[in-house]
Amino acid sequence: MSETKEKLRIDKYLWSIRIFKTRSIAAEACDKGKVRFNGDLVKAAKTVHVNDEYEIRAEARKWIIKVTGLLDHRVQYSEAIKYYVDLTPPEEVDKKEFQVSAFNTGKRLSKIGRPTKKQRRDLEDFMED
Numbered sequence: 001m002s003e004t005k006e007k008l009r010i011d012k013y014l015w016s017i018r019i020f021k022t023r024s025i026a027a028e029a030c031d032k033g034k035v036r037f038n039g040d041l042v043k044a045a046k047t048v049h050v051n052d053e054y055e056i057r058a059e060a061r062k063w064i065i066k067v068t069g070l071l072d073h074r075v076q077y078s079e080a081i082k083y084y085v086d087l088t089p090p091e092e093v094d095k096k097e098f099q100v101s102a103f104n105t106g107k108r109l110s111k112i113g114r115p116t117k118k119q120r121r122d123l124e125d126f127m128e129d
Contacts, residue, residue, distance in 0.1 A: 007047045008048045008071075008072050009045050009046065009047065010026075010030060010031055010043075010044060010045075010046045010048050010050070011023055011044040011045075012026075012072060012077070013048045013070065013071065014026040014029075014035070014056065015074065016071045016073055016074050016075070016080065016083075017065075017071060017080045017083050017084055018077055018080045019063060020058065023043060026044070027044040029057070029058070030042055030043055030044040030046075031044065034057040034058070035054060035055070035056050036054065036055040036116075037052060037053070038053075039055075042054070047127060048067055049067065050067050051066065051067060051068075052067045053087065061088075062088065062104045063086065064086070064087055064088045065084040065085065065086055065087060065088075066084060066085040067082055067083070067084055068083055068085055069082065069084075070083070071083045
């Protein structure tokens with residue numbers, strides 16, 4: 001693992017380890033108080049150090065991570081996970097997975113409700129005769 005020698009901002013770190021999709025979303029999460037260090041809110045410019053522990057509320061789930069290495073550029077997921085340890089309690093992860101599985105996607109059940117495009121055309125043809 002190559003470590004950077006210069007200072008590394010928390011928003012850039014969270015983006016590079018793939019917690020957030022873009023760096024601006026990571027910075028916005030810091031501004032909105034979704035990133036904490038020792039219970040205190042963190043600004044996007046905070047310097048990250050090895051062995052720091054952060055509590056992060058991303059849109060998909062809650063994370064508790066421990067920094068094991070500094071990464072200043074985005075790499076593939078299999079590489080990125082080497083730079084932190086996920087300390088999130090298992091019950092927190094299970095709770096989110098249950099909510100996701102119970103979430104209604106909005107798709108209607110087959111053959112219930114509005115007619116499909118084919119059924120509508122067949123009905124229009126039938127009504128014209």
